[in-house]
Amino acid sequence: VNVRALPWVGAAVVVSVVIDLVIGYSPVPGYAAALGLVGGGALTVAGKVLLPKLVSRAPDYYPLDEAPAVQTDVLATGPDPRDADGRPLPDGTLDAPRPGGGDRG
Amino acid sequence: VATVVDLLLHPAVPLAVAAVLCFVVPSRISRVLVVAAPVVALVQLALLEPGTTVPATFHTFDLEVLRADGLALAFAWIFAIAALLSGTFGLATQSPRERCAALAYAAAAMGVVLAGDLMTFFIAWEIKAIASTLLILQRRTGDAGRAGMRYLFVHVLGGKLLLAGVLWHLATTGSLAFEAFEVTGPAILILLACAINAAVIPLHAWLPDAYPRATVAGTVFLSAYTTKAAVYALARGFAGFEVLLYAGIFMTLFGVTYAILEDDIRRLLSYHIVSQVGFMVAAIGVGTELAINGATAHAFAHILYKGLLLMGTGAVLHATGRSRSTQLGGLYHRMKPTFVLYMVGALSISSLPLFSGFISKEMAVQAISYEYGYAAVVLLKVASVGTFLSTGLKLPHATFFGDLGAGPRAGEPAPFPIRRIPMSMYAAMGGAAVLNLVLGVRPQLLYDLLPFDEIYGVYTLGKVTETLLLLGFTALAFWLYFDVLAPKAKFSLDTDWVYRRFPQALRGRAPGEPLVGEGTPRVITDATQGLVRARTAVLERVVGAQAPPPPIAATWLLGVAVVGVGLIFLLLSLGGGS
Numbered sequence: 159v160n161v162r163a164l165p166w167v168g169a170a171v172v173v174s175v176v177i178d179l180v181i182g183y184s185p186v187p188g189y190a191a192a193l194g195l196v197g198g199g200a201l202t203v204a205g206k207v208l209l210p211k212l213v214s215r216a217p218d219y220y221p222l223d224e225a226p227a228v229q230t231d232v233l234a235t236g237p238d239p240r241d242a243d244g245r246p247l248p249d250g251t252l253d254a255p256r257p258g259g260g261d262r263g
Numbered sequence: 264v265a266t267v268v269d270l271l272l273h274p275a276v277p278l279a280v281a282a283v284l285c286f287v288v289p290s291r292i293s294r295v296l297v298v299a300a301p302v303v304a305l306v307q308l309a310l311l312e313p314g315t316t317v318p319a320t321f322h323t324f325d326l327e328v329l330r331a332d333g334l335a336l337a338f339a340w341i342f343a344i345a346a347l348l349s350g351t352f353g354l355a356t357q358s359p360r361e362r363c364a365a366l367a368y369a370a371a372a373m374g375v376v377l378a379g380d381l382m383t384f385f386i387a388w389e390i391k392a393i394a395s396t397l398l399i400l401q402r403r404t405g406d407a408g409r410a411g412m413r414y415l416f417v418h419v420l421g422g423k424l425l426l427a428g429v430l431w432h433l434a435t436t437g438s439l440a441f442e443a444f445e446v447t448g449p450a451i452l453i454l455l456a457c458a459i460n461a462a463v464i465p466l467h468a469w470l471p472d473a474y475p476r477a478t479v480a481g482t483v484f485l486s487a488y489t490t491k492a493a494v495y496a497l498a499r500g501f502a503g504f505e506v507l508l509y510a511g512i513f514m515t516l517f518g519v520t521y522a523i524l525e526d527d528i529r530r531l532l533s534y535h536i537v538s539q540v541g542f543m544v545a546a547i548g549v550g551t552e553l554a555i556n557g558a559t560a561h562a563f564a565h566i567l568y569k570g571l572l573l574m575g576t577g578a579v580l581h582a583t584g585r586s587r588s589t590q591l592g593g594l595y596h597r598m599k600p601t602f603v604l605y606m607v608g609a610l611s612i613s614s615l616p617l618f619s620g621f622i623s624k625e626m627a628v629q630a631i632s633y634e635y636g637y638a639a640v641v642l643l644k645v646a647s648v649g650t651f652l653s654t655g656l657k658l659p660h661a662t663f664f665g666d667l668g669a670g671p672r673a674g675e676p677a678p679f680p681i682r683r684i685p686m687s688m689y690a691a692m693g694g695a696a697v698l699n700l701v702l703g704v705r706p707q708l709l710y711d712l713l714p715f716d717e718i719y720g721v722y723t724l725g726k727v728t729e730t731l732l733l734l735g736f737t738a739l740a741f742w743l744y745f746d747v748l749a750p751k752a753k754f755s756l757d758t759d760w761v762y763r764r765f766p767q768a769l770r771g772r773a774p775g776e777p778l779v780g781e782g783t784p785r786v787i788t789d790a791t792q793g794l795v796r797a798r799t800a801v802l803e804r805v806v807g808a809q810a811p812p813p814p815i816a817a818t819w820l821l822g823v824a825v826v827g828v829g830l831i832f833l834l835l836s837l838g839g840g841s
């Protein structure tokens with residue numbers, strides 16, 4: 159959990175409870191806040207913590223069906239980007255690795 | 264008996280004619296046809312009087328090849344609009360053959376929703392399955408070919424279920440009229456066929472398998488028709504079947520959970536199709552007039568915003584050649600218009616007030632709440648939270664920002680090439696974005712197209728405030744769980760494992776190794792090689808594929824299932840006939 163966000167979240171919950179009390183639409187004050195925070199948390203835990211244990215595999219799990227990193231067949235045709243003087247920019251290779259690697263996980 | 268003039272009224276006709284012409288005319292003329300045909304279809308729809316029917320007789324069967332009632336017309340309108348937008352999006356990228364398949368697919372879908380009898384419905388349904396397969400195969404890569412064949416076999420299986428249900432229904436009732444069904448054996452077979460096409464869990468895996476593998480424009484076409492034609496069929500025949508309510512709610516949650524896990528941006532959006540169709544299926548399960556209106560409105564809005572989202576991600580793929588979140592990022596400065604247009608779709612699907620999804624989704628959810636109370640609504644709201652979390656926050660952040668921030672400006676070096684996308688793509692995305700906003704601001708335009716008068720006035724202070732708070736706290740949740748939500752370069756298994764990997768696992772073969780090999784009786788080897796040669800010949804003939812043909816193992820289990828079910832139904836039909 160991002161701790162820096164916690165004070166802001168706490169303040170926002172208080173504001174949302176007040177709004178709900180004033181408008182009187184929600185079944186319980188803080189209903190939408192609870193759905194957003196708890197629902198989002200539950201889905202994050204389910205989708206990023208529990209489910210991966212069951213279903214996450216390496217990208218080449220179906221080796222024949224793994225899409226290439228750069229799908230050149232659908233890539234726009236035409237010259238690579240050039241600078242103001244018409245010189246090719248140094249990013250001209252299609253398979254140049256992203257800085258910091260591919261996997262952010 | 265229908266006359267030729269009567270049949271020319273059918274809005275599928277211009278699409279079908281254009282599809283045939285695209286196969287023979289030069290490429291530049293096919294560009295005109297792919298835009299002109301949907302425009303003609305829209306004009307025909309405008310001229311078509313609600314309630315118009317065109318009866319016909321085939322042998323001794325009374326058919327109704329055109330039935331333009333409220334439910335059918337709502338779907339027909341959005342199908343024609345989708346064809347126009349998708350065709351425009353593909354103007355610079357689609358080949359004439361791809362346009363041919365796409366227009367045939369749109370024509371068949373139009374035929375499905377305007378069919379008044381089950382025979383016409385079945386024929387259009389099957390043409391739709393074949394045309395959509397050809398559309399997937401037009402990507403002309405090995406993985407698209409294999410996914411296309413899996414898609415075909417799943418839909419052939421669904422088609423057989425539909426045919427069996429229709430014949431059984433005819434045998435028991437003597438009628439081919441397509442009206443609301445009772446819970447009977449034939450109705451359950453037809454329901455299963457519709458459930459396959461609507462991607463009801465666990466029959467859904469064909470969708471995230473096949474849709475992301477089509478071309479950038481092909482995926483936009485695909486997102487509009489197959490599942491929504493099935494939603495129409497469910498609304499027509501199975502409104503009030505309570506099982507659909509539970510199936511729909513499960514779809515909404517299953518789809519968003521898988522979407523949070525996904526790395527590939529087009530596969531992520533494919534799971535969101537499952538989730539959004541879940542809202543429609545759940546509303547159909549309720550079956551009240553308001554619920555059917557909600558399902559229809561949500562199908563209408565969904566085609567617009569999902570098309571826009573897939574156009575946005577398609578434009579990213581077209582500009583960079585990349586579709587995995589982990590390989591993207593830093594596109595914002597180079598693709599600002601695409602980002603803005605994508606976000607219109609993202610805010611629509613997240614049902615932000617003033618966007619189309621708000622008026623449609625809330626109508627469906629409200630209809631469910633009237634009948635089933637808060638428990639169902641809370642689950643659907645959690646699904647909405649997941650929708651905004653992944654399509655409105657995670658995907659655009661990873662694609663346009665990510666570790667690279669807003670990325671390089673024009674003329675600055677970039678870590679990978681970002682090429683320009685054609686104006687036609689901007690035009691299509693702009694059109695879809697405008698329609699999403701217009702429907703959100705002027706919901707009456709959509710209400711006027713709905714089959715019933717019952718509507719839900721969504722613009723109340725309470726509802727708007729609740730929705731804004733919900734989305735605001737979802738954004739805070741994204742901030743809270745930011746590190747956990749970062750994309751990972753992984754592939755997620757789904758229920759298609761049963762026919763993609765299980766056969767190999769059963770036989771102890773390595774992944775990718777064909778099922779037929781050493782030790783297999785010669786008669787089976789010969790038959791298999793014959794099938795592979797025949798399939799290669801057909802694929803080369805139809806799509807001009809340069810890649811190797813899909814391996815027989817990829818579709819072996821499905822093929823056996825299809826042939827087996829066909830034989831059983833043939834025997835049942837013969838038994839019933841005698």
